[in-house]
Amino acid sequence: MKQLLLDILPSSSPTLINFVPGRNIELLQTIKNILAGDEKEHFIFLWGKIGCGKSHLLQAIANDYTHRKLNIKYIKCDALCDGDAEFSEIMDSDYIAIDDVDRLNSSAQINLFNLYNQVRDEGHAIFLVSSSTAPAQLSLREDLVTRLRWGLVYQVYELTDEEKIQAMKNHATGHGFNLSEEICTYLLRHGQRDLPSLIAVLNALDRYSLANQRQISIPVLRELMLTTA
């Protein structure tokens, strides 16, 4: 018989504290400078592989700003986002985050171009953009790309396996369960290797072990992976 679970999970909204920096220490320091109001540059471009932590960082800043009652606008781009509604009327924002800019269609690019110029004219908002493509390889309007490359450009490095194991262990501790090195290694060998996917499996594993009243172990993990596959 399965144990029924209360649907209460500890909050794990993105913050700088639960970001595992790995080789991204310089970038993390720049973001801390932004939050402290010590960063002169307002335009930051982050790029890196899917799952390397770009959205986490963009959202972490948004959360910090929201906490301080400042106006924020976080936009997750996709091919359907035309930018008309998304990029207009956000001029009062203190922080604008454009996540996955490489997915914008052509009309949205015009709107983003106009928004960029307005933000630059105003000299007010902090403007962060993320992309999974390197800026030089972005297939967006050239005048937009050169503007995005005008500020500080950072590559967000993926974590190494050791750093991912540490991040998984930290996550498990934060959620009140212990995770052996063996399970982490197993997951890295058999599952999706990006951190968001690994964390998603850990969350599912936690719930699965509670529901079935079984200790977290490799057989339980394997069973879960088979079930979900």
Add this chain to the structure above:
Amino acid sequence: MMDAFWSSCTKDLEKELSIQQFNTWIKPLQFTFSVDPCIEITLLAPNQFVLQWVKDNFFLRIKQMAEKHFCKEISLQLKIESSLDTKTIGLTKNITKITPTPVIQNLIAPIAQKAFKERTGRLDPSFTFDSFVAGKANQLARAGAIQVAESPGTAYNPFFIYGGVGLGKTHLIQAIGNFVLANTPLAKVRYIHSEQYVSDVVKAYRHKAFDEFKRYYHSLDLLLIDDIQFFGGKSRTQEEFFYAFNALIETHKQVIITCDSYPKEISGVEERLISRFGWGLTVAVEPPELEMRVAILLKKALLEKISLDENVAFFIAKHIRSNVRELEGGLKRVLAYSRFTGHPLSLDLTKEALRDLLTIQNRQISIENIQKTVADYYKIKTIEMYSKKRSRIIVRPRQMAMALAKELTPLSLPDIGESFGGRDHTTVLHGYRKIMGLRLSDPIIGRDFNILLHILRS
């Protein structure tokens, strides 16, 4: 009782407004009053600008609050701080607990800056002739710009500057605007990006406000319009611009235009406009050569009050070639890295800071590779890419390779043209536009383009 009113009023406004609005407009106000014969409140603003803003945006709200608080009609006035000598109650006394964070402090100045820009034609005051680095690539454009700035409306009208992105066109035309404003502070100057002009036309259309739109643009002394190529295919915008252009030129008011290509090459723009663009002076800005890129970096460093070694500047300039914006981005990255590590700027530190960027560039597709891949695909010799032959069987693959080179490499159009047997950059642009057009109308070209893109990227 009076203190209590102002304290509660500011508290309410603090809740209603964003922090930076409150800090910018309400916090600097000083509250004064007299009760004899009736309650008269006077708010003292630190300057005319704050006074006008408060009058336009918060006057009624504060009056309503006062009348509600005292349950009778109140006289409310706004004055500039030094013009009254009455009992004052500093607002800061009441809200000393609110200490703006550094972030908020950084936000206040830009708001005033925005308002300043509104009054100065939306020009960036940092774009001046002094901060513009001149070189072989832009000397003609700069000389023309100075003449236009010194005698607006008479020297060359319109003044048309064309060239690739990030080469300083915007800087140059805004420098003209700033120069004119410095000499004639009352001149009505307006800088506008063409996308914004299009959007203004749409707004005028939606709100049936064309008369107002026309009145505004026709009344300018100097109109600076950036990136006019975006007028392509927008007939109503072109029509409005045509009228504005004629009205300004007829009254000897200066029109300055920038574009990514030579007037005759702009696609989708009416002939009558294109011919008018050629009435004055048309000049090109080319990508900066190495020495000029170094000069740009040294100038930028000087403005930032940073001492930049020439070797470091040469290293950055040698590796970032495409345009000035990327060059400045590269310098910012090096400076940020130096701040982060606490080490002084040096060649080694620069190499380390730009390592990611350089790795990506090295990984990029070379133009030779594109030419060879395209030639193999169409079964022609690679040498035909540089030849003078103009038969269709050669020209189309060559245009395809040019279009792919523009898509896949950061090279400037003149550099691409050079790699195709020393062709002009306008030929490259024409080839690129031709292929982009055919991609949509001709399914075979569309398919070829996608296949080649895939082969080259993988």
